[in-house]
Structures are given as C-alpha cells and as structure tokens.
Amino acid sequence: MDGRSPLDELELAAGLGRVYSLMRSLSLPRDLSMTTVSTLATLERRGPCRVTELAALEGVTQPAMTQLVSRLEREGLAERRALAGDRRVVAVHLTDAGRADLARRRAGQAERLAGLLAGLPASDREAIAAALPALDRLTGAALGVPDTPASGECE
Amino acid sequence: MDGRSPLDELELAAGLGRVYSLMRSLSLPRDLSMTTVSTLATLERRGPCRVTELAALEGVTQPAMTQLVSRLEREGLAERRALAGDRRVVAVHLTDAGRADLARRRAGQAERLAGLLAGLPASDREAIAAALPALDRLTGAALGVPDTPASGECE
DNA sequence: TATTGTTATACTCTATAACTATA
C-alpha cells in the first residue's frame, strides 16, 4: 500500500454522473422543476432556511429563489415565517404538504429503483448497500447536513 | 436469509437523491444547462443518436431537442449528419470539441470530488470504490449502455 | 453604510400546435 486512495476520481465522477442521469430520469412527475424539488429536499435535510442561504445552496440568484419560494408558497409546499431577531430576514419552512409531496416522489423513485435492482446480481445489491453510509458521508460533507441544530438552521 | 434484498429502496432513493444534488452542485461552469450537458453525456455513452431518441432519453419534447441540438451545433459541440437509408432522419454526432468539453467538466468535478474524498476515512473510499461497478450496472440497466453497436446506435 | 429581500425587465429554455419532407 502506498497510502493513496484506490479510487480513481475521474471514474468516480463519471460513475456518479451516470447516477445523476439515472435519478433525473426517475424523477417523475415533472410538474415541478428539478431546482424546485431540490429546494424542497434541501429544506427537509437542513430545516428552515433563509432565502439567501437557499439561493446559495441551489446555485441560483437571490431574486430567482424569491420567486421559487413564492411559487412553493402558492402551492402550499413551503411558507415564509418572520424571524424574531432580525426583521429583514424570513425563514422558509417546509409544510406538511411539502414533506408529503417529497415522500411521494421518493416512493415513486424507490419503486422504479426496485425494478432495476431486481435485475442485478445479489452481490451488486450488497455492494451498493455497503456503500450507502459512505456515500451519505460524502454528500453530507458537500451539502452540509447539520449534525447540531445550531449549525445548519436559521434560528 | 430469506432471499430478499438487504437494501431498503427508500433509503437508496434518498441516498442517490443526495448524490444527484451533489453532482448538481459540482457541475460548474454553468454556461450550459443541465439538460445540455446531460445530452452531451448521452451522446458520448451511446454514440450517434436520432433527435427523437435523444428527446425521449432526456425527457424533453422533440421540438425542444431540435433547438438544443441546433444550439450544440452552433457552438461546435455536436453536428447533424444525414443518414443513408432514410432521408427523414438525422444522426446527431458528438464532435471532438464536444468530447473535450465533457472531459473538461468531468475533470473539474473529479478535482472537487477528490477534495471531498480526502476528508473521508479510507474505509469509506474503499466502500465507494467497491460499489462503483455495481452502480455502473444499475445505471446502465436504466440508461441503456449498448454493449453491441447495433443495439444502441442509430445506423 | 451594509445587508436582506423584493420588484422590473430582458433573455433563455421548454411545451403545444401547425407545418414540411420523406416513407
């Protein structure tokens, strides 16, 4: 062993890029845009967030996120709430309906994934299952999963 | 053992959903839309494709794909070529410039992934490396990687 | 004066419908 990772990052980028395409193709229905669904998932993962914070996380501008949140609010999937300390700030909260919508989408994806997994050898399913915790830590490092409420939420 | 998969599909859907968000956040520069980059990757993976086929694979309409291909052609990343047998059909080909652009993006992602991987324990990197072939078969089953030229390409 | 968020405007991308060319 020379201490280096046995993992070729280029191959990993290509492989995870295909996972990206896969999840994209499994993402149905298409009534909400990918950015919109991703924002809902971020709100679920990190809890209430400010508009500026959401915009940065999703890689869109602040005005675009203002409109996106307005859309979510109009459809009852999220809502703005005032914040005690600073009256310039609003905290965007996921509603129960938003959480349910997200769960419904994920269930649909899980169903389609199950169909794909059924076609793989058991050893492949085991390898994927074994890697899931590691993948969670990888994504958590980048997407910022708050271990403590103080680090990630707004208030 | 009861013969069932040890893999909870809902957890897998959530985990791969985070991988989706991760790749989305690593996808820079943003000068091309996600659909555009995804189309380039599809052309690389499957070889020359017809417009109708690309539209179905990317989940957009035929007219939208016509415009997307026109954009790619204008920027020199892909090109239309007539097909011998049926003069209604065009085959969309990835150009060398398109292939290079894709490689450049993937190299950028790989670099950022390397930074994230460095923060993980070696056992995590090993688990991810061990799962990559299985993930490739999972995505290949859905995205259609042609093993034989005849099955996936257009001509 | 800096920061948070919104409003105004223009541009890009997409969908639906109508059309052309070939089979």
Next chain:
DNA sequence: TATAGTTATAGAGTATAACAATA
C-alpha cells in the same frame, strides 16, 4: 396515411439591475 424533424407562438424560469426596508 404515418413518421422524422422543423418552425411558430406562448409560457415558465432565470439573471441583472434597481429598489425598499431594516440593521
């Protein structure tokens, strides 16, 4: 008559710039 692709038009989503409110 059916199929592959394009063109026409309208709507959704985004960015940049200008603005309002609060700190």
